[in-house]
Amino acid sequence: MLCNKCGGVLSVIRIEKVPKDKKYIDYERLCDVECLKCNKVFYSQPYDNGKRINMVRKITRKDT
Numbered sequence: 001m002l003c004n005k006c007g008g009v010l011s012v013i014r015i016e017k018v019p020k021d022k023k024y025i026d027y028e029r030l031c032d033v034e035c036l037k038c039n040k041v042f043y044s045q046p047y048d049n050g051k052r053i054n055m056v057r058k059i060t061r062k063d064t
């Protein structure tokens with residue numbers, strides 16, 4: 001993700017927690033990101049959406 005103001009790199013500063021009644025895999029979390037260049041903070045950005053390349057499924061003992 002890049003800052004739409006200055007094109008700087010955005011750093012994730014907070015990630016939404018998955019509600020207990022939602023499945024971790026299915027739930028698309030939101031996150032707050034901060035631009036490392038201009039320090040602008042963008043709230044409620046999609047965190048899981050569009051990150052499929054690096055998606056790692058969390059294996060829990062419940063699933064086995």
Ligand SMILES: [Zn+2]
Pocket residue numbers: 003004005006007008035036037038039040
């Ligand atoms: Zn910026």
